[in-house]
Amino acid sequence: MSDVTFPVGIDVHEQFANADQQRHAAQLGMWIWLVTELLLFAGLFMVALVLHIMHPGSVRAAVLHFKFWIGAANTAVLICSSFTMSGAIMLSRMGWQRWMVRCMLATAALGSLFLLLKGYEYYLDYAEHMMPFVGQPYALEGDPASRLFTNLYFVTTALHGAHLTTGVAILLWMAWQAHRPGFLQARQNRIEVYGLYWHFIDLIWIIVFPLLYVVGR
Amino acid sequence: MSPLDITLRDPETPRSTLGRPPDYLHEAHTLRSWFFTTDHKRIALLYLATITAFFVVGAIAAGLVRLSLIVPNGQIFTSDTYNKLFTVHGVVMVWFFLIPSIPATFGNFLIPLMIGAKDLAFPRLNLLSWYVFIGGGLFTVADLVIGGVDTGWTFYAPLSTTFSNTYVVPALIGVIIVGFSSILTGLNFVVTIHTMRAPGMTWFRMPIFVWTHYAVSLIFLLGTPVITITLILLVMERSFGIGVFDPRLGGDPVLFEHLFWFYSHPAVYIMVLPGMGVISEIVPAFAQKRLFGYRFVAYASLALASITFFVWGHHMFVNGESNLAALVFSLLSFAVAVPSAVKVYNWTATMYKGSIRLQTPMLYAMGYIGLFVLGGLTGLFLATLSINEHTHGTYFVVAHFHYIMVGGTMLAFLGGLHFWWPKFTGKMYPEAWGRVSAIFIFIGFNVTFFPQFLLGYLGMPRRYHDYPPEFQLLNIVSSAGATILAAGYIFPMIYLIWSLWFGRQAPSNPWQAKGLEWTTTSPPPTHNFETPPTVDFAPYDYPLRTPADV
Numbered sequence: 082m083s084d085v086t087f088p089v090g091i092d093v094h095e096q097f098a099n100a101d102q103q104r105h106a107a108q109l110g111m112w113i114w115l116v117t118e119l120l121l122f123a124g125l126f127m128v129a130l131v132l133h134i135m136h137p138g139s140v141r142a143a144v145l146h147f148k149f150w151i152g153a154a155n156t157a158v159l160i161c162s163s164f165t166m167s168g169a170i171m172l173s174r175m176g177w178q179r180w181m182v183r184c185m186l187a188t189a190a191l192g193s194l195f196l197l198l199k200g201y202e203y204y205l206d207y208a209e210h211m212m213p214f215v216g217q218p219y220a221l222e223g224d225p226a227s228r229l230f231t232n233l234y235f236v237t238t239a240l241h242g243a244h245l246t247t248g249v250a251i252l253l254w255m256a257w258q259a260h261r262p263g264f265l266q267a268r269q270n271r272i273e274v275y276g277l278y279w280h281f282i283d284l285i286w287i288i289v290f291p292l293l294y295v296v297g298r
Numbered sequence: 299m300s301p302l303d304i305t306l307r308d309p310e311t312p313r314s315t316l317g318r319p320p321d322y323l324h325e326a327h328t329l330r331s332w333f334f335t336t337d338h339k340r341i342a343l344l345y346l347a348t349i350t351a352f353f354v355v356g357a358i359a360a361g362l363v364r365l366s367l368i369v370p371n372g373q374i375f376t377s378d379t380y381n382k383l384f385t386v387h388g389v390v391m392v393w394f395f396l397i398p399s400i401p402a403t404f405g406n407f408l409i410p411l412m413i414g415a416k417d418l419a420f421p422r423l424n425l426l427s428w429y430v431f432i433g434g435g436l437f438t439v440a441d442l443v444i445g446g447v448d449t450g451w452t453f454y455a456p457l458s459t460t461f462s463n464t465y466v467v468p469a470l471i472g473v474i475i476v477g478f479s480s481i482l483t484g485l486n487f488v489v490t491i492h493t494m495r496a497p498g499m500t501w502f503r504m505p506i507f508v509w510t511h512y513a514v515s516l517i518f519l520l521g522t523p524v525i526t527i528t529l530i531l532l533v534m535e536r537s538f539g540i541g542v543f544d545p546r547l548g549g550d551p552v553l554f555e556h557l558f559w560f561y562s563h564p565a566v567y568i569m570v571l572p573g574m575g576v577i578s579e580i581v582p583a584f585a586q587k588r589l590f591g592y593r594f595v596a597y598a599s600l601a602l603a604s605i606t607f608f609v610w611g612h613h614m615f616v617n618g619e620s621n622l623a624a625l626v627f628s629l630l631s632f633a634v635a636v637p638s639a640v641k642v643y644n645w646t647a648t649m650y651k652g653s654i655r656l657q658t659p660m661l662y663a664m665g666y667i668g669l670f671v672l673g674g675l676t677g678l679f680l681a682t683l684s685i686n687e688h689t690h691g692t693y694f695v696v697a698h699f700h701y702i703m704v705g706g707t708m709l710a711f712l713g714g715l716h717f718w719w720p721k722f723t724g725k726m727y728p729e730a731w732g733r734v735s736a737i738f739i740f741i742g743f744n745v746t747f748f749p750q751f752l753l754g755y756l757g758m759p760r761r762y763h764d765y766p767p768e769f770q771l772l773n774i775v776s777s778a779g780a781t782i783l784a785a786g787y788i789f790p791m792i793y794l795i796w797s798l799w800f801g802r803q804a805p806s807n808p809w810q811a812k813g814l815e816w817t818t819t820s821p822p823p824t825h826n827f828e829t830p831p832t833v834d835f836a837p838y839d840y841p842l843r844t845p846a847d848v
Contacts, residue, residue, distance in 0.1 A: 096419070097494075106494070109492055109493060110486075114481075116520070117519050117520075120523035121524070123523075123524070124523075124557055125527060131553075225548035226548055227548070228541065232542060232547070235540065236534060
């Protein structure tokens with residue numbers, strides 16, 4: 082078994098009294114960061130809700146153009162990625178460093194699949210003249226409220242996509258760090274803290290999907 | 299290192315430095331040891347230098363605005379230049395001076411000392427937030443000074459998105475970047491206060507300064523992301539035509555005002571709450587009395603931080619808000635007066651029958667209380683719907699928020715700077731000069747801003763370049779006051795820097811104040827305490843004097 086399991090631990094930084102304090106601080110720090118992320122998206126969600134209430138007809142016209150099945154597929158992809166990320170966290174606690182890296186790579190692959198599908202969806206939107214800001218005539222011309230909702234769709238999904246891209250990049254970087262033995266002995270906490278971030282990106286999508294694709298359909 | 303080694307290395311070391319305990323200032327002298335430091339005390343001083351520089355830029359712009367308003371017909375500057383000047387003043391003072399002022403300097407320096415920690419929880423993040431701050435700040439200031447922006451600090455749509463021909467986007471990008479510095483600082487404070495308190499430092503043994511910074515960090519964390527996304531939407535609209543605020547593109551300009559004030563009203567409490575923390579330290583120390591109603595003051599800080607998120611609509615009473623919404627926002631705005639008044643009463647009750655010493659920090663603190671009461675009460679006028687109709691967008695509003703931001707935050711900042719200067723630098727400032735400048739600032743401030751209440755009530759609108767000749771007298775008085783105020787700012791810049799070399803050596807606790815930061819040496823060692831402290835005393839445990847104190 083010794084080639085599978087590695088010692089698990091944490092290097093204590095000098096400002097902390099002990100490892101527990103450091104673990105607690107790091108996790109609390111990430112939770113707080115996630116609260117700020119939620120508030121960042123909350124502004125967009127609020128605008129979407131206001132539009133749903135004030136202009137239900139226009140929003141419906143826009144929503145019917147969005148690609149429901151691609152969005153649904155992406156939801157499934159992200160839920161699977163959360164599952165593999167949870168696996169990575171469990172394996173990191175057990176010290177199975179190599180299997181943990183494999184789980185992290187699987188998570189990154191699923192994240193990339195999401196981005197690919199999203200890119201294809203943007204291409205379809207472009208082809209259907211649902212990108213009012215690129216200069217082509219807009220498919221729902223003469224309906225400014227639907228145009229605002231479409232704009233909001235692009236801002237929200239692009240912001241989410243930027244978070245996911247960052248997430249995949251960090252995941253690959255950490256997987257590269259963890260390909261050598263000893264990673265878990267010094268930095269197991271990073272996997273735990275990063276896991277919170279990944280699940281959170283997933284959670285944001287779980288709010289984005291019904292709000293932009295489903296409600297009003 | 300023995301004293302002999304020091305003399306060998308540097309024969310000009312003053313005798314007073316020989317044989318004293320090691321401290322964070324003299325541990326290393328290289329530029330590298332400053333710009334790559336992770337010591338919260340050094341980062342605080344980096345912030346202090348940076349925000350002082352930004353303050354000078356904003357103050358010069360304010361001086362030019364006051365200069366222009368001496369004559370009614372606007373002959374001194376063109377209207378475009380005037381618009382750019384008040385935008386420089388507003389953007390720099392609000393975003394780059396007032397918001398980071400007390401938290402990033404005193405908060406950074408004192409929170410770990412006050413709770414008995416070696417450092418903040420994330421020291422490298424702390425340094426990163428300074429780099430983010432100075433990067434975004436310099437970017438915007440360069441844009442404002444070289445290019446110029448004419449939207450005012452509020453960036454209202456559709457002026458900022460459609461009609462302005464100035465360099466709005468770079469200014470916005472700098473402000474967005476600086477927001478991340480606020481978020482990282484707030485995150486660091488909350489985690490530090492939750493996890494790094496010394497053994498025995500329970501929540502209700504923390505100084506009020508720490509409580510107010512906890513409250514302020516919550517506003518940083520909950521408010522800043524909203525302004526970030528709002529300004530990003532503004533950049534998107536102006537740069538790429540993704541319309542969110544422009545009606546022709548399907549947007550709504552009032553939506554911008556809602557989103558903007560959802561952050562920017564709480565931002566007022568980002569500026570005010572830390573100042574309240576400073577005053578809550580100074581008043582007990584210079585009255586040598588326990589803070590009256592400690593728990594009430596602590597809870598009032600959290601109450602302010604919560605209520606402030608529900609009053610943004612009072613900025614839009616005349617901008618097409620429904621009567622019902624206006625009524626609710628007006629009532630909620632009145633509610634802000636309750637925790638504010640709790641604090642004022644508690645400071646006053648602390649002073650009652652204390653043995654008061656009128657040294658510089660106390661002069662500033664007393665000035666703060668008076669001016670804050672005036673600013674707060676005029677806030678109630680403005681929250682009243684009918685009076686707001688009359689005074690909206692006039693100099694009455696300008697005077698009101700300057701009484702809060704300058705009379706409040708700036709006086710607290712200067713009071714705190716004098717109070718903790720011995721702890722920061724190990725040197726005493728010259729007391730007589732300190733008192734003179736405090737009095738100059740108090741007089742200069744009132745002469746500058748009280749006439750603006752009258753001007754606003756008489757109907758002079760803000761942000762206008764020319765005005766009817768009958769307003770000239772009051773404008774001249776206001777500009778004259780600004781010169782007194784300027785003198786009051788210049789004195790401390792000179793004598794505080796002078797004191798670094800020629801000031802008297804400071805003892806550990808020059809004010810006989812209570813609190814963990816006064817138990818360590820001045821300046822503190824790199825890890826703050828020679829032996830990690832254990833807390834077994836109540837906050838503000840000044841000796842009891844009369845039965846009324848119990």
